Amino acid sequence: FGRKSNADYALQTAIIARRVGRPVQMVYSRAEDIKQDFYRPAVQSRFKAGLDANGKLIAWQNTYVDKHEPAEAPLIPYAVPTQDIGHVASPTHVPFGAWRSVDHSQHGFFTESFIDEAAHAAGRDPYEFRAEMLKDKPRLLAVLNRVAQEANWGRPMEEGRGRGISLQESFGSIVGQVVEVTVSGGKTWVDRVVAVIDAGYAVSPDGMKAQIESGIIYGLSAAMYGEITIEQGAVAQSSFADYDAIRMHDAPVMETHIINSGAAMGGAGEPGTPGVAPALANAIFDATGKRVRTLPVIKADLRSDAEASPSVAAVGA
Numbered sequence: 001f002g003r004k005s006n007a008d009y010a011l012q013t014a015i016i017a018r019r020v021g022r023p024v025q026m027v028y029s030r031a032e033d034i035k036q037d038f039y040r041p042a043v044q045s046r047f048k049a050g051l052d053a054n055g056k057l058i059a060w061q062n063t064y065v066d067k068h069e070p071a072e073a074p075l076i077p078y079a080v081p082t083q084d085i086g087h088v089a090s091p092t093h094v095p096f097g098a099w100r101s102v103d104h105s106q107h108g109f110f111t112e113s114f115i116d117e118a119a120h121a122a123g124r125d126p127y128e129f130r131a132e133m134l135k136d137k138p139r140l141l142a143v144l145n146r147v148a149q150e151a152n153w154g155r156p157m158e159e160g161r162g163r164g165i166s167l168q169e170s171f172g173s174i175v176g177q178v179v180e181v182t183v184s185g186g187k188t189w190v191d192r193v194v195a196v197i198d199a200g201y202a203v204s205p206d207g208m209k210a211q212i213e214s215g216i217i218y219g220l221s222a223a224m225y226g227e228i229t230i231e232q233g234a235v236a237q238s239s240f241a242d243y244d245a246i247r248m249h250d251a252p253v254m255e256t257h258i259i260n261s262g263a264a265m266g267g268a269g270e271p272g273t274p275g276v277a278p279a280l281a282n283a284i285f286d287a288t289g290k291r292v293r294t295l296p297v298i299k300a301d302l303r304s305d306a307e308a309s310p311s312v313a314a315v316g317a
Contacts, residue, residue, distance in 0.1 A: 215272025
């Protein structure tokens with residue numbers, strides 16, 4: 001998604017065709033495609049927050065390290081009186097390009113994960129904590145309220161299961177998501193994803209739902225498994241054996257609901273992606289009490305204390 005915005009393959013084909021003097025069709029193998037891609041840039045962020053005596057969020061600081069400075073992605077929709085958002089440029093020798101939802105994917109994960117941490121630090125419900133800071137933004141609040149309603153937010157979860165929420169505005173659209181997970185033996189299963197989108201007006205509701213659910217699977221694949229590593233100057237991954245994705249057998253149940261607010265029409269192809277990673281991470285915390293601050297999820301140790309240190313029975317002589 002976005003790979004065709006880089007024309008290296010066209011240039012290579014043209015050079016070969018010119019040299020051999022005849023039409024050429026070039027097809028990358030799976031390994032070549034993975035190893036010669038343009039990748040989502042690595043980004044790191046450091047957050048600080050301030051709460052008053054009543055648990056209200058009054059200060060927000062985000063300093064992120066990235067190759068470039070996106071205009072809107074690091075911004076938050078919540079009414080926080082003091083905000084400090086800073087950028088440190090960091091060059092990279094890894095080629096990067098367009099990735100579904102572009103900078104919103106990284107910053108959505110950062111901001112919606114940390115707003116959840118702030119809610120728990122304040123001893124507040126994550127949904128209610130967000131809602132109180134959106135009183136002056138009725139369109140955003142309507143999406144948040146609707147996704148909480150459709151997901152039956154507040155319903156008790158069984159032991160080992162958790163629920164997380166996120167709210168993300170991108171490409172002129174607003175998407176709220178709730179993810180439900182089961183964590184057992186250190187492994188995570190995504191059981192259900194509920195999404196609500198306000199893109200102004202849905203000309204093709206079925207098409208919009210398909211786009212959102214496609215974006216959910218794309219975002220879950222990256223959040224759960226997606227990692228590119230560089231070894232001796234080259235990409236180590238070469239196939240789905242070492243670069244996995246969500247497949248039919250582990251795909252969650254998905255529900256998508258549409259709000260036709262009449263606002264200016266926004267996109268649907270990308271806004272379903274950035275909110276799913278933080279909702280997933282927040283759900284994992286709800287299930288385990290452990291925060292996932294680095295993706296992909298498979299790198300995190302989510303075992304309980306009992307699972308991490310099993311008792312060893314003594315064997316007599």
